[in-house]
Amino acid sequence: MVEPPVHLATPYLVVDLDVLERNVTSMAQTAHRRGVSLRPHVKTHKCLEIASRQLAAGAIGITVATVSEAETFVDGGFENIFIAYPLWVDPARGARLRSLSERCSLLIGIDSAESAESLARNGAGSDALGVLIEIDSGYHRTGVAAYGAAELASAALRVGLDVRGVFTFPGHGYGPGQAAAAATDEAQALESATAALRAVGIEPGIVSGGSTPTAALTHHGSATEMRPGSYVFNDAQQLELGSCVPADVALSAWATVVSRAPGQFVLDAGSKVLGADRPAWASGYGRLADYPDARLIALSEHHATVAWPGYIAQPALGTLLRVVPNHVCSAVNLADNLVVMRDGVVVDCWRVAARGANS
């Protein structure tokens, strides 16, 4: 337990431990029901204490986005890590990867022959290091088309890399009503990529997909594992997408009403606490946990402007309210620690160990 924020002065982030534990268990059950392994993305929480709970619930390892996140979790004793990112491996980053692969079982994403070469040249050398080919299943951010998986895998094998399988991220499921189609895209892309690899004699041991919105929707295909992240906490995006219900939200920013005007007031949690993420389809810059009809209509660094429904009396100045961030991964990455409560009582304080670990 680290020291809680000074006097719990607002704004600060609070984890509801009962809800968190329920979310961790529930996703482990979903994976079990689907017959796939769970390798949760820890970029969401960046906390050793939460990753430990995920492993205890049955996760086979963890997913991270950066080398420095991997370093933080290896330092914390984690032994099975997938860096789900198409790293460009210069000599310095290669040295860090070699050091990591001596301390854990390490998987790295690749999405080009050149990045495979950069990894082979500078970072490979340990039997503990494997690669997964990134497939673009429709999000069009990174990854190769499914039909290109064999060519890239063959190139990776030629430079001496240990190709263990394929992965994708169906990020285009993050839109109202889009999760089911994205889950289908994901399953088809993984199926096609698997077939493409088998056609050239490569058996993909790992076929990895998944995101929180699509996690429970994919019931077919060749996937062997999934990598959801946000489900541990959920957030206003997941709420508005219908990926969770209000009772599943495990993290909120506690904030104080500091200023009032007719029909609206200002809370002291702004973009430096909640993050400025706002998809075009979102109702605002977050939600009030206890007032579903309130809207966060404007956000500056230390101000959230709340439009208040006329049928409820406005809260007085000094009132404490709970704000659910739009994107919990961004909010957590702004905080040095998380206040942990059970039944309304502070029971712990967790350090956001990999906060700011972007490199």
Add this chain to the structure above:
Amino acid sequence: MVEPPVHLATPYLVVDLDVLERNVTSMAQTAHRRGVSLRPHVKTHKCLEIASRQLAAGAIGITVATVSEAETFVDGGFENIFIAYPLWVDPARGARLRSLSERCSLLIGIDSAESAESLARNGAGSDALGVLIEIDSGYHRTGVAAYGAAELASAALRVGLDVRGVFTFPGHGYGPGQAAAAATDEAQALESATAALRAVGIEPGIVSGGSTPTAALTHHGSATEMRPGSYVFNDAQQLELGSCVPADVALSAWATVVSRAPGQFVLDAGSKVLGADRPAWASGYGRLADYPDARLIALSEHHATVAWPGYIAQPALGTLLRVVPNHVCSAVNLADNLVVMRDGVVVDCWRVAARGANS
């Protein structure tokens, strides 16, 4: 000098010291030319080294947004601090304010009789603590209307507070072509508030306004000081608003090309480095410093997707590029330190001392 980021692995934030120093000097000259004092907002940079340069250039003190920012800068030896925020002062926050006011000359914003009472009850008690009445000059976030300044000032005096003047933030100047009108609103609001206070026998010693977009536009009115923040670095917002030119941008995120596709590529600086701020009028999620026709069309936590102009060859994987964040205050608050360069050589590394100081 703190230790630079590990091997300078991308992504990291770089300050161009020549440009920074020029910006600091130039704003000091603008204030001098206007005949007003400069009390820069240090929420932008949160660095003791930059605030020191601002004082050396003639600033009379600094502005902060939170009590913990004030604590960081008092610990760093700063003696004249304005918390430009309508604090709600519970007993714990009040104790911190009393402690601060024993160590520095402290000004605090108020925008309601209730917050004035909370301050008088819990935080006042030192002659070094004064208050400024916040005026809404058209941004409609916090503050009272100019005609309400006298009533609030009188209420503050009645509970024993030392009313030193008024302040406003013309945040509605943050829109294309809106700065001049916002500067006029600001000047008129401060003029009206000053007149309102004088009508009840209160002489406002401090009449404080200003923002980076309006700083050079206000040539009249009763203002005695201004509080711009972003000008030390500037950012893509200021560029697109026309508040600065490319040569005035002193901070960029250095990032690596990690993935390519026809017409676009991905950089390893995402919202956890740049911040997710994107006003509706912005061209994208930031700008490439050296390629004005490129557009940052999508941003996720560790990916910036760049749409690349057809007339230039796409940069190779592994290429280092400089990204100018949309909102530099958000980007800096995500970093633990800033790499400082002069003429392309690393000359220092500054700690973002007040990073995350939100309470």
